[in-house]
Amino acid sequence: MRRLFIKFASFVPIVLLVAAVNRSVDPARFYGTHFLDPSRDQYEGAVIDNLLAGRSQVLVGPYNERLVLEAVFRSKRPIDTLVLGSSVAKPINGDSFPGENLYNAAIYGGELEEAAAVYQLAWENGRRPKRVVLEFHGRELGGRNWDIVPELVPVMLRVRKRLGLPSDDSESIRELFTQRADRTMPDNQSTAAQFVVDQSWLHPYDKLFSPRYFQFSLRSLGNAWFDAPTVTVGSGGVAPQPEDERQVLCPDGSVLWSRKWLSHTAEQIRQLVQSDAMKPVLWNRPPLSPSHCRLFDAFITDLERSGIKVILVLVPPFPAAFDRMHDAYARAHKPCPLDECESYVRAFAKKHSIQIDGSLDPRKAGVAEDEFVDYIHMRRDALARLIARNNAAQQGPN
Amino acid sequence: MLFDSLQFAVFFPIVCGLFWTLPQRFRWLLLLVSSYYFYMCWRPEYALVLVLITAIDFGVGIALARATEPKTRRLILLTSLAANLGILFFFKYYDFAARSLNSLTATVVVPELAMVLPIGLSFHTFQSMGYTVDVYRRKVEPERDWGTFATFIVFFPQLVAGPIERAGDLLPQLRHYENFDYGRVTNGLKLMAWGLFKKMVIADRLARLVDPIYAVPESQSGLMLALATVGFGYQIYCDFSGYSDIAIGAAEVLGVRLMTNFRAPYHSRSIREFWTRWHISLSTWFRDYVYIPLGGNQVSAGRWAFNILIVFFLSGIWHGANWTFLVWGLYHAVLIIAGRVTQGFTSALHGFSRREQRRRLPAAVGIVWTFLLVTAGWVFFRAPSIHVAMTIFQRMAADWQSFLIPARLAGHLSLIGWQSWDTVVICLALLALEIGDTVGLRFSIRKWLAEQSTVVRWTAYYLLVLALIVGGQFNGPPFIYFQF
Numbered sequence: 001m002r003r004l005f006i007k008f009a010s011f012v013p014i015v016l017l018v019a020a021v022n023r024s025v026d027p028a029r030f031y032g033t034h035f036l037d038p039s040r041d042q043y044e045g046a047v048i049d050n051l052l053a054g055r056s057q058v059l060v061g062p063y064n065e066r067l068v069l070e071a072v073f074r075s076k077r078p079i080d081t082l083v084l085g086s087s088v089a090k091p092i093n094g095d096s097f098p099g100e101n102l103y104n105a106a107i108y109g110g111e112l113e114e115a116a117a118v119y120q121l122a123w124e125n126g127r128r129p130k131r132v133v134l135e136f137h138g139r140e141l142g143g144r145n146w147d148i149v150p151e152l153v154p155v156m157l158r159v160r161k162r163l164g165l166p167s168d169d170s171e172s173i174r175e176l177f178t179q180r181a182d183r184t185m186p187d188n189q190s191t192a193a194q195f196v197v198d199q200s201w202l203h204p205y206d207k208l209f210s211p212r213y214f215q216f217s218l219r220s221l222g223n224a225w226f227d228a229p230t231v232t233v234g235s236g237g238v239a240p241q242p243e244d245e246r247q248v249l250c251p252d253g254s255v256l257w258s259r260k261w262l263s264h265t266a267e268q269i270r271q272l273v274q275s276d277a278m279k280p281v282l283w284n285r286p287p288l289s290p291s292h293c294r295l296f297d298a299f300i301t302d303l304e305r306s307g308i309k310v311i312l313v314l315v316p317p318f319p320a321a322f323d324r325m326h327d328a329y330a331r332a333h334k335p336c337p338l339d340e341c342e343s344y345v346r347a348f349a350k351k352h353s354i355q356i357d358g359s360l361d362p363r364k365a366g367v368a369e370d371e372f373v374d375y376i377h378m379r380r381d382a383l384a385r386l387i388a389r390n391n392a393a394q395q396g397p398n
Numbered sequence: 399m400l401f402d403s404l405q406f407a408v409f410f411p412i413v414c415g416l417f418w419t420l421p422q423r424f425r426w427l428l429l430l431v432s433s434y435y436f437y438m439c440w441r442p443e444y445a446l447v448l449v450l451i452t453a454i455d456f457g458v459g460i461a462l463a464r465a466t467e468p469k470t471r472r473l474i475l476l477t478s479l480a481a482n483l484g485i486l487f488f489f490k491y492y493d494f495a496a497r498s499l500n501s502l503t504a505t506v507v508v509p510e511l512a513m514v515l516p517i518g519l520s521f522h523t524f525q526s527m528g529y530t531v532d533v534y535r536r537k538v539e540p541e542r543d544w545g546t547f548a549t550f551i552v553f554f555p556q557l558v559a560g561p562i563e564r565a566g567d568l569l570p571q572l573r574h575y576e577n578f579d580y581g582r583v584t585n586g587l588k589l590m591a592w593g594l595f596k597k598m599v600i601a602d603r604l605a606r607l608v609d610p611i612y613a614v615p616e617s618q619s620g621l622m623l624a625l626a627t628v629g630f631g632y633q634i635y636c637d638f639s640g641y642s643d644i645a646i647g648a649a650e651v652l653g654v655r656l657m658t659n660f661r662a663p664y665h666s667r668s669i670r671e672f673w674t675r676w677h678i679s680l681s682t683w684f685r686d687y688v689y690i691p692l693g694g695n696q697v698s699a700g701r702w703a704f705n706i707l708i709v710f711f712l713s714g715i716w717h718g719a720n721w722t723f724l725v726w727g728l729y730h731a732v733l734i735i736a737g738r739v740t741q742g743f744t745s746a747l748h749g750f751s752r753r754e755q756r757r758r759l760p761a762a763v764g765i766v767w768t769f770l771l772v773t774a775g776w777v778f779f780r781a782p783s784i785h786v787a788m789t790i791f792q793r794m795a796a797d798w799q800s801f802l803i804p805a806r807l808a809g810h811l812s813l814i815g816w817q818s819w820d821t822v823v824i825c826l827a828l829l830a831l832e833i834g835d836t837v838g839l840r841f842s843i844r845k846w847l848a849e850q851s852t853v854v855r856w857t858a859y860y861l862l863v864l865a866l867i868v869g870g871q872f873n874g875p876p877f878i879y880f881q882f
Binding site for chain 1 (some may be wrong): 418578580583584819856859860863864866867868870872873
């Protein structure tokens with residue numbers, strides 16, 4: 001029997017080899033290092049260093065926002081007000097909430113799932129802000145409009161579990177993620193995505209000894225040796241953006257729009273709205289989705305239970321875009337999803353005495369065409385005015 | 399529980415550790431409990447089927463021992479056969495029969511029950527029936543210890559996919575277990591590793607080639623279908639023989655010797671020889687309990703042909719409740735009958751070659767010809783219906799030329815997710831398999847390896863383990879024969 005144990009022990013070097021390769025190559029980036037693509041971490045590392053040092057960062061391309069957010073949440077920087085939402089909310093800054101330590105944690109392409117996931121990251125790092133500002137632009141409660149943000153998928157699963165949402169909802173996240181992986185990610189990223197979704201209770205340490213992860217590591221290593229290197233400035237290995245398209249990330253997490261965006265005139269945006277390019281974004285919007293409404297209800301209720309004040313900021317689209325969307329739905333004899341979303345949110349807010357700033361209807365919100373940089377994104381000062389205007393007008397819960 | 403799962407990797411060492419430390423008198427209990435646990439990991443409620451089979455055949459064995467009247471004995475045997483075949487029919491063939499009857503009459507004469515087939519039912523019912531027939535024939539003594547008998551029915555290494563053991567071979571080994579023997583244990587482990595190699599490196603990788611092509615055969619070219627069919631030939635061989643190797647190896651670790659189930663079947667020179675090397679435990683079961691009682695080959699040529707048809711009809715239907723399996727069985731019966739009819743011609747060919755001192759050539763021709771015939775038969779085995787099988791044969795004859803351009807073929811293979819890396823792995827693995835099969839027919843590789851120096855042995859072990867880790871498919875499909 002002892003001989004047999006010695007024999008088995010002789011295979012330990014193979015196990016160690018597997019662990020060593022998995023740890024050092026780590027193609028899905030579970031262990032914080034990335035042997036094959038160091039520039040990615042360098043980029044995010046620079047963003048984090050500048051943010052934490054109170055300096056602004058010119059964004060030369062997309063980056064892993066989760067890494068940056070986690071670093072901020074782990075830092076000692078005080079956060080009283082946390083802004084959640086999509087790129088529409090990116091310009092919201094400390095000027096709208098004077099005297100408070102604000103951090104804008106809105107995510108590019110983010111929807112309700114991402115907002116909840118970002119709050120979960122903050123929560124997991126012990127953050128309990130006094131106030132959460134949740135931006136709405138009208139697509140959060142229907143089916144998803146944009147691809148899911150892959151870095152946040154594991155967190156989305158965790159937040160659903162914490163909020164006690166049905167497992168079917170988590171399955172839908174997995175499905176969305178897999179669809180995205182199949183459609184848009186190159187083979188390696190798609191495989192990495194499968195490992196990210198596959199979360200046992202030992203995750204990610206189970207991957208250290210996983211032969212499947214070992215095979216993936218070897219394949220990635222092979223690709224790195226035999227394939228031509230790719231430009232890896234931003235997340236996903238994309239080339240740097242032209243200078244006039246670069247945005248600036250401020251120390252409070254808010255964003256200054258690029259020169260190109262700021263140069264857009266109302267007339268240009270109107271032409272854009274009339275073109276077919278906007279069709280997929282503005283029309284054929286799905287109705288309210290039960291799983292998204294469940295997430296919204298559970299998420300806001302959880303914030304309230306934690307004693308956090310919630311402010312919902314409804315940011316309208318460009319007036320011509322709103323009109324075109326309304327006309328399209330009226331012709332199809334269907335209710336406009338923006339109206340449905342606003343009604344749902346207002347009803348919920350009334351029931352829970354939650355403050356609402358703005359409106360998804362640009363006229364009700366009192367915004368003008370020249371306050372936009374494109375068909376959904378408002379200028380920084382205009383967004384601040386929207387919040388201030390409604391704050392002043394409402395003077396309390398909606 | 400699957401042999402290639404993490405669950406089994408934890409379960410098996412625990413069972414072995416307990417087995418070797420427990421006193422002799424408790425080992426049957428450990429094996430019985432662990433075998434039931436092994437089975438119940440799939441569907442706990444179906445363990446009742448095992449309990450029922452065990453209870454019936456244990457009682458029948460005792461009753462046969464007590465009965466002296468031939469008529470009474472026959473009646474008792476028939477009770478056992480009816481019970482076993484009844485259970486088998488109910489779970490495996492009832493829906494098929496109902497579906498066939500309903501489609502024949504174009505109305506719902508009998509409702510379908512959509513029962514889930516208990517895993518490995520055909521294997522353990524046949525093993526159990528073999529026991530009662532042997533007791534009836536007085537070839538074996540009835541087992542009077544219910545624990546031993548229950549372990550005989552559910553012994554976990556061979557419970558769900560064989561080999562189908564004979565009572566005369568297995569029962570005595572379960573009455574008295576052998577103690578720990580280092581050589582035997584490591585021998586068993588080596589065989590298990592080789593079985594895992596066949597299953598995970600070859601069969602599961604080939605499944606990635608075969609499954610997508612067979613999923614939409616009507617849109618595939620002839621070459622792709624031919625590739626998939628040859629691939630399936632190797633897939634099913636490595637899947638099933640891999641399972642058998644793991645089963646035999648696992649039993650050997652526990653000190654129980656099971657029968658060989660495969661002996662390089664693709665090295666056969668005729669279909670008849672193929673059936674002496676493929677799924678040996680089933681073919682010998684049919685030989686002993688069906689073919690010989692029918693008269694075997696000690697009858698007229700016509701009656702012999704009839705016997706062969708009966709045996710292969712049963713063998714086909716044993717595999718599954720589908721017309722495709724039936725056709726597959728009858729196809730082999732026809733090939734065996736045709737082989738006997740053309741025996742004169744092949745003998746002449748051998749004689750010619752002997753005179754010319756070129757004996758190897760006809761042997762190679764025979765091997766290739768048999769392989770092609772067997773491979774063609776796999777189309778029926780793999781296709782979901784006869785209609786699809788015929789479509790595959792039709793399409794296999796078309797559109798070869800354009801795909802003979804390697805780049806185009808590689809392009810089509812990559813569309814189904816098959817990469818050049820897969821081709822490299824599968825070619826190396828098949829080479830290792832062929833070398834293993836060829837050498838294995840002449841002498842025992844495990845024995846040979848045990849006699850080599852430490853460096854040679856450990857190089858071989860490391861290579862095998864690394865091949866498993868680097869080339870294995872760790873999320874592959876379950877064993878094909880589980881469905882039978």
